[in-house]
Amino acid sequence: MAERRARTRWIAGVDIGGTNLRVGLVPFAGGRPVAVSSAPTCAARGPAAVVEEVVSMLRMVIAEVGRANVAGVGIGAPGPLDRSRGVVLETPNLGWHDVPLVDMIASPIGLPVILDNDANCFAFGEWWLGAGRGAERLIGVTLGTGIGGGIILGGAPYRGASDAAGEVGHMSVDYSGRRCACGSRGCVEAYASGSAITARAAEGIARGADSALAAAVGDPAGITAEMVCKAAAAGDGFATLMIDETARLIGVAISNLIHLLNPDVVVIGGGVAGAGELLFAPLRDEVKHRAFRSAARACRIVQAERPATAGLVGAAGVFKLTVHGNV
Amino acid sequence: MAERRARTRWIAGVDIGGTNLRVGLVPFAGGRPVAVSSAPTCAARGPAAVVEEVVSMLRMVIAEVGRANVAGVGIGAPGPLDRSRGVVLETPNLGWHDVPLVDMIASPIGLPVILDNDANCFAFGEWWLGAGRGAERLIGVTLGTGIGGGIILGGAPYRGASDAAGEVGHMSVDYSGRRCACGSRGCVEAYASGSAITARAAEGIARGADSALAAAVGDPAGITAEMVCKAAAAGDGFATLMIDETARLIGVAISNLIHLLNPDVVVIGGGVAGAGELLFAPLRDEVKHRAFRSAARACRIVQAERPATAGLVGAAGVFKLTVHGNV
Numbered sequence: 001m002a003e004r005r006a007r008t009r010w011i012a013g014v015d016i017g018g019t020n021l022r023v024g025l026v027p028f029a030g031g032r033p034v035a036v037s038s039a040p041t042c043a044a045r046g047p048a049a050v051v052e053e054v055v056s057m058l059r060m061v062i063a064e065v066g067r068a069n070v071a072g073v074g075i076g077a078p079g080p081l082d083r084s085r086g087v088v089l090e091t092p093n094l095g096w097h098d099v100p101l102v103d104m105i106a107s108p109i110g111l112p113v114i115l116d117n118d119a120n121c122f123a124f125g126e127w128w129l130g131a132g133r134g135a136e137r138l139i140g141v142t143l144g145t146g147i148g149g150g151i152i153l154g155g156a157p158y159r160g161a162s163d164a165a166g167e168v169g170h171m172s173v174d175y176s177g178r179r180c181a182c183g184s185r186g187c188v189e190a191y192a193s194g195s196a197i198t199a200r201a202a203e204g205i206a207r208g209a210d211s212a213l214a215a216a217v218g219d220p221a222g223i224t225a226e227m228v229c230k231a232a233a234a235g236d237g238f239a240t241l242m243i244d245e246t247a248r249l250i251g252v253a254i255s256n257l258i259h260l261l262n263p264d265v266v267v268i269g270g271g272v273a274g275a276g277e278l279l280f281a282p283l284r285d286e287v288k289h290r291a292f293r294s295a296a297r298a299c300r301i302v303q304a305e306r307p308a309t310a311g312l313v314g315a316a317g318v319f320k321l322t323v324h325g326n327v
Numbered sequence: 328m329a330e331r332r333a334r335t336r337w338i339a340g341v342d343i344g345g346t347n348l349r350v351g352l353v354p355f356a357g358g359r360p361v362a363v364s365s366a367p368t369c370a371a372r373g374p375a376a377v378v379e380e381v382v383s384m385l386r387m388v389i390a391e392v393g394r395a396n397v398a399g400v401g402i403g404a405p406g407p408l409d410r411s412r413g414v415v416l417e418t419p420n421l422g423w424h425d426v427p428l429v430d431m432i433a434s435p436i437g438l439p440v441i442l443d444n445d446a447n448c449f450a451f452g453e454w455w456l457g458a459g460r461g462a463e464r465l466i467g468v469t470l471g472t473g474i475g476g477g478i479i480l481g482g483a484p485y486r487g488a489s490d491a492a493g494e495v496g497h498m499s500v501d502y503s504g505r506r507c508a509c510g511s512r513g514c515v516e517a518y519a520s521g522s523a524i525t526a527r528a529a530e531g532i533a534r535g536a537d538s539a540l541a542a543a544v545g546d547p548a549g550i551t552a553e554m555v556c557k558a559a560a561a562g563d564g565f566a567t568l569m570i571d572e573t574a575r576l577i578g579v580a581i582s583n584l585i586h587l588l589n590p591d592v593v594v595i596g597g598g599v600a601g602a603g604e605l606l607f608a609p610l611r612d613e614v615k616h617r618a619f620r621s622a623a624r625a626c627r628i629v630q631a632e633r634p635a636t637a638g639l640v641g642a643a644g645v646f647k648l649t650v651h652g653n654v
Contacts, residue, residue, distance in 0.1 A: 080621070137488055149587075153480070160589020161464055162625040167586040172617065173502045173513075175579045184582070184617040186500075252502045255511070259494040260476075260587065262487020290499065290511040294407070298489040 010065050011319050012058055012111075013312030014075040015118065017041060018093035018145055021050070023057040024309060025064070026316035028071055030129060030327060033309050033316075035061040043094040050094070051104045058109055072112035074319030076121030076311045077101060078148075083163060086115045092181070093145060116318045118142075118311055119166060120157040122269055122304075123150025125314025128327055131305035132265040139263050140310075141168050143250070143272035147189040151261070156321060169193065173252045188253040192246045194225035194272055201228050201242055211238035229275040240278070247279045251286025258291040258299055269304030276303070337392050338646050339385055339438075340639030341402040342445065344368060345420035345472055348377070350384040351636060352391070353643035355398055357456055357654060360636050360643075362388040370421040377421070378431045385436055399439035401646030403448030403638045404428060405475075410490060413442045419508075420472060443645045445469075445638055446493060447484040449596055449631075450477025452641025455654050458632035459592040466590050467631075468495050470577070470599035474516040478588070483648060496520065500579045515580040519573045521552035521599055528555050528569055538565035556602040567605070574606045578613025585618040585626055596631030603630070 009028040015021070024036035037057055041050060062070050078091040086102025088094075106113040116124075123132075123140025132138040135152070142148040149168025151158040159165055174186030178196075182189075190196055201223045205214045213223055213231050231239035254266055273279065284301055291299075304310055320327050336355040342348070351363035364384055368377060389397050405418040413429025415421075433440040443451075450467025459465040462479070469475040476495025478485040486492055501513030505523075509516075517523055528550045532541045540550055540558050558566035581593055600606065611628055618626075631637055647654050 151587075153485075158480075158588075160622070160625075161591045162589055162621045164619055164622040164625070165587065165589035167619065167622075170586045170619070171498075171583045172500055172579050175500045175576065182619070249502065252499050256498045256583065257587070259497045260478075260492065260584070261485075262489055262492035264488045292491055292494065292497070292509070294489045295487070295491040295494075298487075298491070 008065070008069065010070050011316035012061060012070055012073045013314075013316035013319075014054055014058065014073060015121065015309075015311030015315060016050070016054065016075065016077040016094075017118065017311070018043065018078065021054055021057065022309065022312050023054065023061055024312050025061050025070070026313050028320065032129075033313055035064050036309055036312070037061065041094070047094070047096050047099045051099075051101065055105060055108050058105070062109070067111070070111060072114070072319050072323065073105060073109060074121070074315035074317070075101060075105065075113060075115045076118040076315040077115060079117045080164070081115060081117060083115055086113065088115075112323065114319050114322050116157070116315060117150070117166075119148030120150040120159075121312075121314035121318060122148070122310045123152050123166075123267070123314065124157055124317045125306060125310035125312070126267040126269070126304055127152040127155075127314075128317040129306065129313055130310050131267045131302045135264040137261060137263040139168070139257055139261065139266045141250075141254070141266060141268050142270035143192065143194070143268060144270035145194045147193045148270075155326065157318065168253060168257065171253050171256055173249060173256070188249055191249045192272070197225040197228055197242060197246055197272065198223055201239070204238060204242065209238045212236045213239060225272055229272070229278070232275065232278050243275055243278050244282045246272070247282035248286045250279075251283040252290065254283065254301065255287050255290035258287065258295050262295045263299055265300045265302060267302055267304050269307050269310060273303055273307065335392070335396065337397045338643035339388060339397055339400045340641075340643035340646075341381055341385065341400060342448065342638030342642060343377070343381065343402065343404040343421075344445070344638070345370065345405065348381055348384065349636065349639050350381065350388055351639050352388050352397070353640050355647060359456075360640055362391050363636055363639070364388065368421070374421070374423050374426045378426075378428065382432060382435050385432070389436070394438070397438060399441070399646050399650065400432060400436060401448070401642035401644070402428060402432065402440060402442045403445040403642040404442060406444045407491070408442060408444060410442055413440070415442075439650065441646050441649050443484070443642060444477070444490075446475030447477040447486075448639075448641035448645060449475070449637045450479050450493075450594065450641065451484055451644045452633060452637030452639070453594040453596070453631055454479040454482075454641075455644040456633065456640055457594065457637050458629045459594045462591040464588060464590040466495070466584055466588065466593045468577075468581070468593060468595050468597075470519065470521070470595060470597035472521045474520045475597075482653065484645065495580060495584065498580050498583055500576060500583070515576055518576045519599070524552040524555055524569065524573055524599065525550055528566070531565060531569065536565040539563045540566060552599055556599070556605070559602065559605050570602055570605050571609045573599070574609035575613045577606075578610040579617065581610065581628065582614050582617035585614065585622050589622045590626055592627045592629060594629055594631050596634050596637060600630055600634065
């Protein structure tokens with residue numbers, strides 16, 4: 001194994017999430033990532049400390065194969081970003097402003113580094129080596145604290161005119177509905193993100209919904225989306241209704257994506273996707289009732305194949321695409 | 328002029344609309360269409376009679392330049408279509424089923440014929456020779472009896488996995504809202520198409536709205552979208568409110584398009600777009616309040632430059648793209 005690793009050429013992939021940092025090595029030719037490590041992000045300690053942690057994790061994985069065998073580093077980070085300057089402009093989840101991430105990592109590591117949006121990396125990872133391998137048109141949707149999206153067309157991320165495409169979470173499906181943090185109303189993120197599920201569950205409990213969730217916590221504001229998923233899996237009626245409603249709203253958004261882009265595959269990842277069939281069954285049912293039949297038939301809606309590593313795999317893939325022209 | 332026409336190579340473009348047929352000649356090299364003629368569609372007479380009319384219009388324009396100078400015929404028709412077989416599968420507006428349009432025209436005309444979706448042709452026409460000339464990413468939206476859409480990426484129509492992309496009108500912006508003819512709920516078409524405006528105005532009048540529209544017609548069901556636009560332009564309060572609401576809902580849909588595709592330009596055509604600033608001012612205001620700033624700034628939202636001929640120009644353009652690889 002050690003010998004194979006030394007003979008292979010690698011790309012280091014980094015996924016900077018709001019909760020976890022993940023680093024690993026992806027074969028330049030494509031294939032399962034190795035030497036994957038993760039650590040809590042602990043964003044509160046500030047960007048310098050987080051970057052120091054990433055650099056130390058990178059040094060460890062690069063040492064495993066020898067620096068000469070690593071072509072470079074691909075990083076996925078929440079945006080908005082200035083990709084050409086390698087700067088994270090603004091990340092509400094991490095509290096970062098104008099962090100020159102590429103320079104801060106390239107300089108101690110001494111390898112070329114590229115930066116891309118985390119949702120693009122997730123989608124590209126699932127396209128390159130995951131559930132949507134090689135699809136001509138793929139949309140990746142991440143159901144996490146927020147809802148992200150990445151569009152892969154013809155083997156490359158579709159970025160749009162100002163690098164702002166793929167904002168699936170801010171499609172409004174209820175124009176006069178719930179206020180979203182972005183300032184608009186009825187964004188699917190305002191209903192179906194992890195934090196929105198938490199808020200909606202807390203509202204239901206506060207209105208007196210009969211649920212194990214009420215007993216599970218002293219303070220209803222302490223309910224997490226994960227707890228709602230678990231309670232639903234355990235048969236809690238209120239939690240099941242919450243997940244069903246969430247799934248149907250995500251289904252409306254995905255029907256809109258299908259109407260507009262008629263993709264071959266929609267890959268869904270992120271923590272909330274862990275609810276599995278509890279989420280996917282009503283979601284697919286909603287799509288069946290809304291999308292046009294030929295377009296719905298042409299589109300697989302699947303769970304991510306690499307929920308934990310698609311981000312770092314995709315970041316490595318975008319590195320290869322950038323320096324090599326294709327993967 | 329006659330001499331120039333004989334020296335130029337041409338493509339005949341055909342736009343089969345629910346209301347009008349339009350035929351014209353577009354220079355193969357691009358440029359203003361000439362010899363444009365139009366006739367009422369009179370769909371009730373059936374497909375054979377409509378096609379006979381198109382063939383006779385084509386014969387007239389082709390005779391103007393000589394058949395040897397015409398490379399072929401591009402046709403835009405409402406869908407869904409089977410483009411490869413050249414068949415109109417189903418058009419609710421025309422009442423056609425499985426009409427082999429390409430064969431029915433190619434055989435009497437004796438020139439190569441290609442067929443594409445009318446909304447794609449509109450978008451491609453505005454991209455080739457209209458308001459969105461050469462834009463890397465363009466979305467065309469037609470506000471007519473229904474709401475259609477076409478997406479142009481990298482100089483070609485984006486068609487999706489089963490030729491069903493661009494269905495802007497069926498994006499749901501109100502998931503539990505008005506029932507749409509497609510079976511879903513809250514589609515923007517269910518609020519903002521010509522027929523939806525008519526229906527909403529009739530509902531308002533029936534509820535006793537104070538409007539000149541009530542006096543203008545004995546039967547409120549006889550109100551047309553054009554009448555609503557005209558009454559709004561004349562300062563009628565109820566009609567102005569109707570157009571404002573319509574514009575805001577279209578603005579929600581366009582904000583969704585901007586979030587998802589971050590286009591350089593959105594070109595809006597069709598009868599309802601004729602309302603001009605009455606429609607465009609609140610529409611742009613809504614986008615300003617919903618879309619992300621960088622993406623909204625990157626995107627021009629403009630009225631079609633060739634509202635009457637974009638369809639036939641685009642059909643000719645798609646013909647050229649198909650036989651020549653580019654325009």
